[in-house]
Amino acid sequence: MRLVFAGTPEVAVPALDALIASGRHEVAAVVTRPDAPAGRGRRLVASPVAQRAEEADIEVLKPHRPRDEDFLARLREIAPDCCPVVAYGALLPRVALDVPAHGWVNLHFSLLPAWRGAAPVQHSIMAGDEITGASTFLIEEGLDSGPVYGTVTEEIRSTDTSGDLLTRLAFAGAGLLAATMDGIEDGALKAVPQPADGITLAPKITVDDARIDWAAPALRVDRVVRGCTPAPGAWTTFRGERLKLIHVAPVPDRTELAPGALEVGKNNVYAGTGSYAVELLWVQAQGKKPMKAADWARGVRISSGESLGTEGAV
Numbered sequence: 001m002r003l004v005f006a007g008t009p010e011v012a013v014p015a016l017d018a019l020i021a022s023g024r025h026e027v028a029a030v031v032t033r034p035d036a037p038a039g040r041g042r043r044l045v046a047s048p049v050a051q052r053a054e055e056a057d058i059e060v061l062k063p064h065r066p067r068d069e070d071f072l073a074r075l076r077e078i079a080p081d082c083c084p085v086v087a088y089g090a091l092l093p094r095v096a097l098d099v100p101a102h103g104w105v106n107l108h109f110s111l112l113p114a115w116r117g118a119a120p121v122q123h124s125i126m127a128g129d130e131i132t133g134a135s136t137f138l139i140e141e142g143l144d145s146g147p148v149y150g151t152v153t154e155e156i157r158s159t160d161t162s163g164d165l166l167t168r169l170a171f172a173g174a175g176l177l178a179a180t181m182d183g184i185e186d187g188a189l190k191a192v193p194q195p196a197d198g199i200t201l202a203p204k205i206t207v208d209d210a211r212i213d214w215a216a217p218a219l220r221v222d223r224v225v226r227g228c229t230p231a232p233g234a235w236t237t238f239r240g241e242r243l244k245l246i247h248v249a250p251v252p253d254r255t256e257l258a259p260g261a262l263e264v265g266k267n268n269v270y271a272g273t274g275s276y277a278v279e280l281l282w283v284q285a286q287g288k289k290p291m292k293a294a295d296w297a298r299g300v301r302i303s304s305g306e307s308l309g310t311e312g313a314v
Contacts, residue, residue, distance in 0.1 A: 001081035001185050004061075006031040006104070010048040011170045012086035015107055018174035019084065020056055025181055028078050029059040031066075033089050067093045075099050082184060084177055085139065094141060102184050104139040107177045109169045110202065111135060111151055113194040116144035117202035121169065122162045124202075126227035128219070132156055132165070134173035136180040138191045143201075147191030149180045161229040205232055212236045214260035214309045217275040218250040236260075236309045238285075238300070243308065246282035246290055260307040262297075269293040271308055 003025050005016050019027050030053035035044040046054070053060045059078075063071035072095060082102035085092075097104055110120035112135040117123075124132040133153040140146040152172045156165060183189030210228040212221055212235065225245050228234040234245045248271075257263055257272025264270075269280040280293035285300075 001025045001102070001181060002079065003027050003181065004029045004031060004075065004078055004080040004083045004100070005049075005053075005085075006083055006088040006092075007049040007086040008033045008047045008089045009087050011166055012049050012088075013052050014170045014174040015084065015086045015177045016049060016052055018178040019181065020058075022178050022181070025185070027053075027056075027058055028080060029061055029074075031061045031063070031071075031075075031083075031088065034062045034064055066090055066096050072096060072099070082181065084181060086173070086177070092139060097139060097141070105136055105149065105177070105180060105184070106139050106144070106146075107173045108135050108137060108144055109133075109166065109173065111153065112137060112144060112148055113197075113199040115200050115202040118204040120202040121166045122202070122205050122227045123200075125156060125160060125162055125165065126223045127200075128223055129156055132169070134169050134176055136173075136176055137194075145194065147193045149183065149189050149191050150176055152176045159226070161226045163230045207232050207235075210234050212245060212309060214272065214307075215274045218252075218273040218278050219275070221273050221278055222248055222250050233284075238306075238308055241286045243286070244284035244290075245280065246284060248278040248280055251277045251279050258307075260309045262302055262306050262308060264294075264297045264302050267294050269297045269302075 003019060005019060005027055007016060019025060030049060032047045032049045035046050038045040050060050061071060061074060076099055080100045083100050083104040085104050085106040092104060110124060111133040115123050131153055133151050135151045136149040138146040154169055154172060180189060205228060210232050212224060225234040225248050229246060235242050236245060237243065254270055254277035257270060257277045259272050259274055261272040270277040271280055282290055283293045283296050284290045285296060
């Protein structure tokens with residue numbers, strides 16, 4: 001088939017690579033978000049998908065809005081049979097959805113209808129799911145509600161961050177998306193409507209969502225830290241300033257600490273929760289680089305009775 005691939009971040013690159021490498025389909029163009037400011041100099045930088053497409057000498061389209069007439073006219077000229085999508089980052093209007101004969105097929109990082117929305121991987125970890133996966137589905141105007149072509153499953157490991165899990169799903173999902181394109185071309189795949197039961201929503205994780213509630217159980221604290229790593233980053237406060245939590249570990253045999261209370265040993269830092277303690281392993285103080293929690297504690301000289309999360313962030 002003649003394809004126009006839509007995607008923006010690094011997580012979409014494996015799928016683009018898989019389609020380029022398949023040898024069966026022609027990636028005629030790529031649609032991605034416009035260049036965005038990045039780095040200390042805030043210079044405009046092309047998206048990872050745009051950079052990969054340029055390396056492969058594939059035409060890159062960067063509409064400010066997918067309903068822009070110039071973009072729609074070029075899309076019609078290219079006349080794709082299908083438009084595979086991975087984390088494009090903009091809503092597609094009906095006028096664009098109608099262009100390819102086989103529609104726009106999205107690779108979504110959950111087992112639909114679970115975790116429809118912008119942050120399925122983060123929510124699956126934060127909810128304590130043991131299994132997740134990826135789904136390919138035909139895009140409709142509803143939120144991730146279209147009929148499903150295929151799925152792959154992936155175990156959520158006890159130490160997985162959302163970054164770890166998303167990396168694995170990006171590669172597993174790339175193969176799924178390529179196989180879905182093959183099946184659509186062969187006529188062997190038919191999209192199956194999603195069940196009405198089991199729908200859960202996964203809206204974007206906000207900075208407020210990523211704030212640690214020390215009254216919550218230790219397992220919940222651990223899941224929030226892992227689910228919010230690397231972005232937006234779990235955090236708490238210490239002496240009125242934000243402290244980012246990068247890695248913690250539940251310690252079931254430490255039950256004596258009150259929620260948020262700190263205990264510092266020679267090489268360990270513990271914080272109380274609503275159940276048992278967690279050990280702080282890696283943290284990042286405001287304006288500092290990530291460091292081992294024990295090094296941070298020695299630097300700030302924590303006093304007896306000090307706690308996390310008892311003051312508002314500056």
